[in-house]
Amino acid sequence: xxxxxxxxxxxxxxxxxxxxxxxxxxxxxxxxxxxxxxxxxxxxxxxxxxxxxxxxxxxxxxxxxxxxxxxxxxxxxxxxxxxxxxxxxxxxxxxxxxxxxxxxxxxxxxxxxxxxxxxxxxxxxxxxxxxxxxxxxxxxxxxxxxxxxxxxxxxxxxxxxxxxxxxxxxxxxxxxxxxxxxxxxxxxxxxxxxxxxxxxxxxxxxxxxxxxxxxxxxxxxxxxxxxxxxxxxxxxxxxxxxxxxxxxxxxxxxxxxxxxxxxxxxxxxxxxxxxxxxxxxxxxxxxxxxxxxxxxxxxxxxxxxxxxxxxxxxxxxxxxxxxxxxxxxxxxxxxxxxxxxxxxxxxxxxxxxxxxxxxx
Numbered sequence: 001x002x003x004x005x006x007x008x009x010x011x012x013x014x015x016x017x018x019x020x021x022x023x024x025x026x027x028x029x030x031x032x033x034x035x036x037x038x039x040x041x042x043x044x045x046x047x048x049x050x051x052x053x054x055x056x057x058x059x060x061x062x063x064x065x066x067x068x069x070x071x072x073x074x075x076x077x078x079x080x081x082x083x084x085x086x087x088x089x090x091x092x093x094x095x096x097x098x099x100x101x102x103x104x105x106x107x108x109x110x111x112x113x114x115x116x117x118x119x120x121x122x123x124x125x126x127x128x129x130x131x132x133x134x135x136x137x138x139x140x141x142x143x144x145x146x147x148x149x150x151x152x153x154x155x156x157x158x159x160x161x162x163x164x165x166x167x168x169x170x171x172x173x174x175x176x177x178x179x180x181x182x183x184x185x186x187x188x189x190x191x192x193x194x195x196x197x198x199x200x201x202x203x204x205x206x207x208x209x210x211x212x213x214x215x216x217x218x219x220x221x222x223x224x225x226x227x228x229x230x231x232x233x234x235x236x237x238x239x240x241x242x243x244x245x246x247x248x249x250x251x252x253x254x255x256x257x258x259x260x261x262x263x264x265x266x267x268x269x270x271x272x273x274x275x276x277x278x279x280x281x282x283x284x285x286x287x288x289x290x291x292x293x294x295x296x297x298x299x300x301x302x303x304x305x306x307x308x309x310x311x312x313x314x315x316x317x318x319x320x321x322x323x324x325x326x327x328x329x330x331x332x333x334x335x336x337x338x339x340x341x342x343x344x345x346x347x348x349x350x351x352x353x354x355x356x357x358x359x360x
Contacts, residue, residue, distance in 0.1 A: 006296040023230040038229040054198040057224030061174025064188040065093035082130040115143040133158035136274035141167035163270035242338035276336040289355030
């Protein structure tokens, strides 16, 4: 029986192989591999797509966050509120700058930051709130913006959603190969509305320099290279179609009755379904049963960040964030990508149905 992957990236780029090969050839013929014409063009195209004045390509999504924090002067003595239920890079970037990650609780339905809990954790040391558009579902930016501190959007999982890059002072993106808009390697992007901030980020990504001779800041070596920029220019033209296919696949899971067996994500117009993450108290049994059927699943983020060894110095204990901890124990994702076919989804739902009927 064929194995069903969690995400089939190759299925998305396979129809574009000839176009990709031509793009590679063009870059080789041009001979410029760093800060060349493809990056300049992609930054303009991405800015137009996102509706912002400027974007800056960087080496990866983690660097995007670190450089934004640096550009804003956030560091030792400052606090940044973020979710614990997210990938480690969110809090790691804050800690890397010497600032303190302050973990807030999440909404049990949306899995995004709970504005009411965020408000309770704001102190005079709070310099920013960093919401994550988790699994492609937009965070409640308007409500968070009303709380006062700067918003820095971690939009690594949500490129393509019309609801990102609207309220934050900066939005950061990752182009890791499993993302909705992906590169064929590492890559990242920062979107900004403030030109002065954008210029500082542009300098910071290249050792704090404009032209490799005069260095204005202690910077980074973090640049989106020409090959990846050329790839992203091609993929960006297909992103809206891929998003439509992801949303259709998500709706198909509901139509097939998956929501009668486990808790499935609610839909909303801006959701781009980076992953289709469900909940069940029988999570481990369901995942084991699907694995026996050759169906890949995922689980996130266990242990959550406030219980990770590297962040133990922050002093959180088990029970500190009960909603987050319960969600970490119960969530799992099922296969979804742009173009997954109905028969594959039917097989997934049938396997869940067989597993979910077994007594807990």
